Amino acid sequence: MMSSATRFTVGHAPFMHCGQSISIRHLIIMAAALPAIVPTVLRFGMPALAVLLLAVGSAMIWEVLFQGISRKPSSARDGGAALTGLLIAMLMPMAMPWWAVVCATGLAVALGREIYGGTGTYPFNPAALVTALLLISWPHLYDLDRTFLNYTLDFPAIWPLVEVKAMGAEAAFRFNMGDLFMGREIAYIGTGCAAGLLIGGIFLMLTGISRWEICLSFLAGILLAATAFHLMNPALYAGPLFHLLTGSTLLVAFFLMPEDAGSPVLPLPMMLFGLGGGILVIIIRNLGVYGDGAVFAVLLMNLLTPILDRMRPKALGRSSWEK
Amino acid sequence: MIVNRLLTLGSSRLRYALLPPTPPDLDPLPAPRSVTLLSDQTLGHGIGGREALLRLKQIPGKEFKLKKGDAVARGQLLELFDKGHAVISPISGTVTNMTPYVGDYGRVYMTLTIEAGETDAPPQTESFQRSDMFRAAPALPGKPDLPKTPPLRVIINGLGSDVLATNNQYVLKTRQKDLEAGLEWIRSTWPSASAHLMVVEGQQQEWNRLKGCRVHGVAPVYPAASPRLLHRTVTGEEAPSEASLIEAGTLVLQAEALAAMGSLYATGIPPMQKLVQVMGKDGIGHLISVCIGTPVSKVLEHLGLKAEYGDRLILGGPMTGYAVYTDDFPVCPDTDTLLVQAAEKGVPSQTPSCINCGACNRICPARVPVNLLLRVLEAGHYGEAAESFDLMSCIDCGLCSFVCPGRIPIFQYIQLAKYEHRRQVAEEAQNQEVAE
Ligand code: SF4
Ligand code: SF4
Numbered sequence: 001m002m003s004s005a006t007r008f009t010v011g012h013a014p015f016m017h018c019g020q021s022i023s024i025r026h027l028i029i030m031a032a033a034l035p036a037i038v039p040t041v042l043r044f045g046m047p048a049l050a051v052l053l054l055a056v057g058s059a060m061i062w063e064v065l066f067q068g069i070s071r072k073p074s075s076a077r078d079g080g081a082a083l084t085g086l087l088i089a090m091l092m093p094m095a096m097p098w099w100a101v102v103c104a105t106g107l108a109v110a111l112g113r114e115i116y117g118g119t120g121t122y123p124f125n126p127a128a129l130v131t132a133l134l135l136i137s138w139p140h141l142y143d144l145d146r147t148f149l150n151y152t153l154d155f156p157a158i159w160p161l162v163e164v165k166a167m168g169a170e171a172a173f174r175f176n177m178g179d180l181f182m183g184r185e186i187a188y189i190g191t192g193c194a195a196g197l198l199i200g201g202i203f204l205m206l207t208g209i210s211r212w213e214i215c216l217s218f219l220a221g222i223l224l225a226a227t228a229f230h231l232m233n234p235a236l237y238a239g240p241l242f243h244l245l246t247g248s249t250l251l252v253a254f255f256l257m258p259e260d261a262g263s264p265v266l267p268l269p270m271m272l273f274g275l276g277g278g279i280l281v282i283i284i285r286n287l288g289v290y291g292d293g294a295v296f297a298v299l300l301m302n303l304l305t306p307i308l309d310r311m312r313p314k315a316l317g318r319s320s321w322e323k
Numbered sequence: 324m325i326v327n328r329l330l331t332l333g334s335s336r337l338r339y340a341l342l343p344p345t346p347p348d349l350d351p352l353p354a355p356r357s358v359t360l361l362s363d364q365t366l367g368h369g370i371g372g373r374e375a376l377l378r379l380k381q382i383p384g385k386e387f388k389l390k391k392g393d394a395v396a397r398g399q400l401l402e403l404f405d406k407g408h409a410v411i412s413p414i415s416g417t418v419t420n421m422t423p424y425v426g427d428y429g430r431v432y433m434t435l436t437i438e439a440g441e442t443d444a445p446p447q448t449e450s451f452q453r454s455d456m457f458r459a460a461p462a463l464p465g466k467p468d469l470p471k472t473p474p475l476r477v478i479i480n481g482l483g484s485d486v487l488a489t490n491n492q493y494v495l496k497t498r499q500k501d502l503e504a505g506l507e508w509i510r511s512t513w514p515s516a517s518a519h520l521m522v523v524e525g526q527q528q529e530w531n532r533l534k535g536c537r538v539h540g541v542a543p544v545y546p547a548a549s550p551r552l553l554h555r556t557v558t559g560e561e562a563p564s565e566a567s568l569i570e571a572g573t574l575v576l577q578a579e580a581l582a583a584m585g586s587l588y589a590t591g592i593p594p595m596q597k598l599v600q601v602m603g604k605d606g607i608g609h610l611i612s613v614c615i616g617t618p619v620s621k622v623l624e625h626l627g628l629k630a631e632y633g634d635r636l637i638l639g640g641p642m643t644g645y646a647v648y649t650d651d652f653p654v655c656p657d658t659d660t661l662l663v664q665a666a667e668k669g670v671p672s673q674t675p676s677c678i679n680c681g682a683c684n685r686i687c688p689a690r691v692p693v694n695l696l697l698r699v700l701e702a703g704h705y706g707e708a709a710e711s712f713d714l715m716s717c718i719d720c721g722l723c724s725f726v727c728p729g730r731i732p733i734f735q736y737i738q739l740a741k742y743e744h745r746r747q748v749a750e751e752a753q754n755q756e757v758a759e
Binding site for chain 1: 551555561562563564565630631632633634635636637640641642643644645646647648649650662664666669670672673675676677678679680681682684685688689690691692694695713716718721722724725726727728729730732734735738
């Protein structure tokens with residue numbers, strides 16, 4: 001018995017797969033970032049495009065380099081570094097010098113990703129981590145007002161968040177919400193066009209790649225905290241809608257907060273994670289020294305993920321979590 | 324089973340295959356000249372496959388109740404040991420071969436090959452007694468696993484055991500008499516047990532004619548027909564994951580199993596035809612009726628399906644089944660599905676690190692924190708996995724592996740961990756006994 005000549009391949013169940021893969025996910029996320037990037041590139045041209053391409057390209061080269069050193073198989077190159085590079089560039093002003101871009105992606109790939117073991121293993125979002133590092137080390141590079149000295153624009157060439165920080169909430173009225181929504185504002189490369197970010201974000205939520213619980217609760221956190229501040233002192237603190245549309249709020253909400261490795265995955269922890277992140281952003285903006293401290297909020301919430309992950313429902317037929 | 328996704332765009336919902344309203348005509352395979360039966364010789368959880376195999380090998384042939392060259396009659400119960408696992412011979416003939424066979428996760432079988440022929444074995448005359456049902460059951464189509472203690476409720480699965488299987492639906496449509504006889508046996512054997520028939524949602528009305536049976540509708544979304552989920556649908560409660568379903572008072576039977584029991588009860592002759600959903604590489608399904616013990620190669624030959632070197636032969640469904648290395652492998656009492664998968668269609672496993680996307684957590688019908696569980700399983704900490712990460716709550720649906728974008732063989736990790744954990748627990752219990 002069992003001796004026929006033809007040998008078949010064996011394997012373990014299940015023998016089907018839904019078709020999703022890590023590199024497809026990364027590609028989808030990068031595609032979802034396009035609606036936010038394209039208007040900026042069209043408006044400002046080469047400088048913006050150069051930073052984007054340099055960041056993505058250098059991140060990929062760094063990845064090859066570091067994975068070569070740690071002798072990883074080529075299957076480990078799943079587009080994760082390219083995505084990190086893209087997100088870093090989206091958080092940069094377009095006047096960023098080339099060496100700073102290359103440094104940033106190198107740090108992100110080495111310290112942010114590979115040192116922990118690559119995609120999925122890092123506790124902190126690498127793009128947020130590196131942006132925070134650069135913000136602390138070279139704050140002048142992130143000064144947006146400087147960037148736009150050479151442009152003549154038909155909208156206020158002032159950095160909204162900083163303006164409001166310096167001049168009080170009244171300054172917010174100098175900005176037209178419609179302008180802010182359509183990206184007619186001074187901003188980092190990928191954070192200006194709220195409409196584009198919204199399109200990409202909604203797409204990501206619908207495909208289930210960005211977990212909607214995190215995105216929406218983050219936005220809810222922003223709105224709640226900003227409203228509270230605004231009600232406390234309307235003269236000093238701008239309203240919720242202003243905070244929603246300026247700075248990197250939407251980019252963080254849809255691309256950084258729900259990033260897989262550093263965020264929880266169960267419903268209640270995801271809600272708390274998002275809500276906490278949103279509130280922190282407003283606290284940092286209103287009380288901290290940085291105009292836009294969203295990346296710090298992301299890092300702080302990443303830190304809480306392991307604790308949040310413990311709040312989970314009882315599994316099927318379990319009478320208690322731990323016997 | 325995907326929950327809490329904003330919309331189901333791009334979701335990976337799996338549905339059970341449904342039978343068309345007019346069931347197809349079956350063309351039964353002619354009884355084969357030679358059958359192979361697998362007699363389960365797996366020992367308890369504490370004893371691994373190695374020991375079970377050694378036990379089989381060390382007993383010289385003469386100590387089995389059955390040996391090579393014995394004549395057997397159609398319908399005869401064959402046992403290697405008293406109180407062992409029984410198989411039923413589907414043909415009359417001679418036992419020509421007995422070889423041990425090792426399956427997955429410590430399962431060990433003795434294969435019995437029977438060649439048809441004129442024999443002087445006495446035909447099976449005495450009809451089956453009620454108590455014989457318990458011995459014969461595991462060898463009947465649908466493999467009913469009858470408990471020694473009376474269950475509180477019997478749940479009859481009218482959907483599939485895996486996504487492609489339609490055998491139960493077919494039985495419901497065509498074998499009402501057998502089903503009623505089966506229910507009759509249940510009622511007379513366990514008078515206090517209630518019977519529940521689970522059918523595809525929206526078809527409850529059709530089944531009200533089945534007497535003494537409460538009918539429940541189930542949305543045909545995989546894995547709603549998994550035993551523990553059926554238990555929850557019927558009782559509204561979840562059975563404790565540490566104990567078996569039987570201990571919670573529930574016996575789940577495939578509809579095909581109930582019909583087989585009914586047929587045996589009514590006629591005294593054990594039915595040996597198994598309904599198998601066969602799908603070749605062309606993706607076209609065939610529902611056929613095959614004698615248990617028929618080699619897979621004969622089934623494929625009959626249907627004109629090809630299977631070549633490097634392909635996969637999958638018995639028991641694409642989500643939970645197993646792949647065998649040879650087409651001599653026989654159709655077993657629980658082979659609901661037979662699948663030929665082309666080499667290039669397979670899902671090669673990879674082992675990147677988990678990216679913590681949470682797809683597995685969201686799809687898990689048992690609310691197992693799969694992403695966290697995977698981390699302890701990769702480290703081999705099975706005890707911790709069972710205690711703190713709900714390993715034993717898993718209902719073996721395989722969906723976590725199905726959705727994992729990293730194609731991590733999560734399901735395999737889980738199966739291995741369950742096996743090892745049960746073994747550890749049993750070994751510790753044995754050591755305890757020795758110490759006392
Ligand atoms: S196989 Fe187990 S852990 Fe995986 S999804 Fe199914 S029930 Fe959950
Ligand atoms: S689906 Fe795979 S990659 Fe995603 S969290 Fe689960 S194990 Fe990790």
